[in-house]
Amino acid sequence: MKCRELADFLMDYVSGELPAENRTHFEFHLSKCKNCHAYLVQYELTIRAGKMACDEMSDELPPIPDELVRAVLAARQKN
């Protein structure tokens, strides 16, 4: 397996969906290739970073704009 193929299989590997045979080749390559190992680690960190960054604390969120509050309240009056 080449680095290029490893990159293709990355998603299935991290989700545990890579078939056993490919998995063996994948892990063999990984054990020999520091660069692909670094890439795998960063791919996983990227997923986690996205999740963590979008789970905002309340003080990270700008308040709802006043005109949108007014629009929502007006829409409610009509219902």
Place this chain on the structure above:
Amino acid sequence: MMASTTPVDDEATLVAQLRAGDEAAFERMVRAYGGRLLAVARRIVGSEEDARDVVQDAFMNAFRSLDRFEGNAKLSTWLHRIAVNAALMKLRTRKRKPEQSIETMLPSFLDDGHHEERFQSWEEPVDKLLEQAETRALVRQQIDALPEGYRTVLVLRDIEGLDTEETANVLGLSVNATKIRLHRARQALRTLLAPHFRSTAS
């Protein structure tokens, strides 16, 4: 995804007031949760205008279905789900935009199949970095910088936790195309984050 902090001290009281038809309570709910719902909607639908429509739809839907809200659930979680559904509805009815290319954000390979780039290790632990507000804001900015069709898949799958079939269905894509898009979106986000996360120690 919900943050641990709740902008309302006493959700139970607010819910009781809402059910009693209290006008002021409705406005309190909109002000307390609107900012969060707007952020969620914006991430999914992209445009500010559509996101505002989504928030308005979400509050109307919440208002109409208040009697179905179960007391033991969190109001914030319930509203979040309603907003995601309203955003999905928006995506379904919206015209597909022309695709932006993502190629330049994907890894490139030499003819022999090796990576062209040598990946420098990242500052660790990344979790620690992500406790900082600036880092978290930076990651959100980079997600926003992804080409639209890729950002949406990444947000629905990795952030909102929809499964592949559901995501494919909403976006009118095949399951396979959805998987490819998610993989590319993650790779592109990695590329965008790399200059910021690179370890200074190595």
